[in-house]
Amino acid sequence: MGIRVLKPGMLTTVQDLGRTGYQSQGFSVAGVMDVRSFKIANLLVDNPENEPVLEFTLIGPTLEFTSDTIIAITGGDFNPTINGEPAPMYTAIYMHKGDILKFGSAVTGSRGYISFSSYLKVPTVMGSRCTNMKSSIGGFKGRKLQADDYIMFRIKRRYLPFFLSRTLKPDEMDQEQVTLRVVMGPQDHMFTKQGIQTFLNSAYTVTNEFDRMGCRLDGPFIASKSGSDIISDGICFGSVQVPSHGKPIILLADRQTTGGYAKIATVASVDIPKLVQRKTDNKVRFKAITVYEAQKLLLDEMAEFDEMRKTIHRPCREVLECRLTAKRIRSLFE
Amino acid sequence: MQRPKILVAGDSSVLIEFGNEIRPETNRRIAATVQLIREQQIEGIVDMIPTYCALLINYDPRVILYDPLVKRLQSLLKIEVSAGEEKKRIYEIPVCYGGKYGPDMDIIAKHAGLTEEEVIRIHSSRDYLIYMLGFLPGFTYLGGLDERIHTPRLQTPRVRIEAGSVGIGGSQTGIYPLDSPGGWNLMGKTPVKTYDPDREVPILVEAGEYIRFVPVTEQEYLRIEEEVRNGTYQVTIHEEEA
DSSP: OEEEEEEOOSSEEEEOSOOOSOGGGTOOOOOOSOHHHHHHHHHHTTOOTTOOEEEEESBOOEEEESSOEEEEEEEEEOOOEETTEEOOSSBEEEEOTTOEEEOOBOSEEEEEEEEETTOBOOOOBTTBOOOBTTTTBSTTTTSOOOTTOEEEBSSOOOOOTTGGGOBOOOOOOOOSEEEEEEEEOSSGGGBOHHHHHHHHHSOEEEEEEESSSEEEEESSOOOBSSOOEEEEEEOOTTEEEOOTTOOOEEEOTTOOSEEEEOEEEEEOGGGHHHHHTOOTTOEEEEEEEOHHHHHHHHHHHHHHHHHHHHHHTSOOHHHHHHHHHHHHHHHHHO | OOOOEEEEOSSSEEEEEOOSSOOHHHHHHHHHHHHHHHHHTOTTEEEEEEOSSEEEEEEOTTTSOHHHHHHHHHHHHTSOOOGGGOEEEEEEEEEEESGGGOTTHHHHHHHHTSOHHHHHHHHTSSEEEEEEEOSSTTOEEEEOOOGGGOBOOOSSOEEEEOTTEEEEEBTEEEEOSSSEEEOOEEEEEOSSOSBOTTSSSSBOOOTTOEEEEEEOOHHHHHHHHHHHHHTOOOOOEEEEEO
16 A cells, blocks of 8 residues: 555655744754645645655656555656656556556656655654655655655545546756846845856856755855855755855755855745756856745746646546536436 | 844745844844744744844745735834843753763863863853754754863764763854764763654754753763653753843
8 A cells, every 4th residue: 555665766755845843943944845846746636735745866766556546747857657658747647556657867857756646654743744864854764765665655545536637738847047036135245246246147057066955056256245154044945155165055955954154145936946956067047036026926836836726627528528428318318 | 232134035034133243132132032923923934043143034925925024023123022021941951971971071171171070060050041053953052161161173073972962062062962973072961852853842942041061970860861761851940030
């Protein structure tokens, strides 16, 4: 009644929206890196918004299903196959007992997600089911998945209405260059005018120091007025720190709660998924927007999710035809 | 004290800056603000990170937008927290100093030019303000270590330090909340779990509270350790006028 891990891939963990409410005590939030792909994966199988999924990185896992369930695969394209046949992405898929779901390495993007209609059975620790690897809590035994791990399902849920309508257009993941919209601050005043111009007008390269904690970028030097050390303060998802070496570091899901470098800006929530799906040597640029614009974008995205929900809940043709048939037959019985 | 400034930190956080110096008054003010915000139960606030001089507030813009949040915070920040009513909350942490529990005690004593007894007396004779928690779950940034026992970090950090170890690293002292690598000089160990993921409240202490180290013998240490294991141990907490 669940999934068996045949191959774990590079870094596969159980994640949800993160463990909030404990940052004041030093707990990282953790949670998914790409919130958008996560939400779409859950949406496709009518899961609650914060239902845990599997997140995998650069090389995907191979999983054996030991019971029937419905899944959806979103995020980067890792060439998924089911029993050797190509599997669709951004689509609800009925998995049968014994099916083998296999992923290769990331063709587009760098992180993938699988949602399960039968819900992964991992304990809730401090309000969340996500894996915090540093503190070894949550998720599956507080760690990344290994071969032979066996995750059970919490419920039996093998039916979803409008099954054939449950498909969405995959998000674009392999643009040459992405522009990340940022809200300047809270410590942008510590940088020179020139430094801020450099930050907003240059292309930065994603280095290989890119993990769930953060992403180091390489590119033109961002000048500060008099150093960029501050008395340690709180960090949020998408904070852009610029230490004295003048290159930005963007802090992500597994970030430490506090840090001692000035933060020139914060990436807009809706654009963090674009960053976390980049690969080493990809380019990013920054564009300043106001906090109001950033919040508007976030609300627009919510509306977009509502639209997606409507799309997948539309009675499909096959169902309509059934009804038509039924209507015709009914007259015979009246 | 300067007026707190509310700064934008992206679309889902604001940073309130209370000053730019590490001072107990600033920290008290921040702890009081955290308390006040909790009491107000402002819908949409999902988390708070109090630090030395600032408070980061994470909120959900789907529930509350930037302008209304800032307005509410501004009115809260106008409320004067009268110092007279404040109580110091002090946690007694029993520590078995030296020996196998504190393998670097001789380094600390030698560096200070004091006897081990004097080091213990100095270390356990004052209450330490918890300025903030961070780095590891429940790791306390304590203020006010006596200058006489400041000791540079070990040149080669240990790969594994056991949870409960009490150490000195430069001008700081603290307790390791879980097994972790570290470069502090270990002076003793407490059987009290400052972090226990299976406890209803996993972290024992909060920023703004105080820690008082109380020397205990090995016999007492083992007795307390047993009680902690059985779940019968109660940490002694004092409430004193600030």
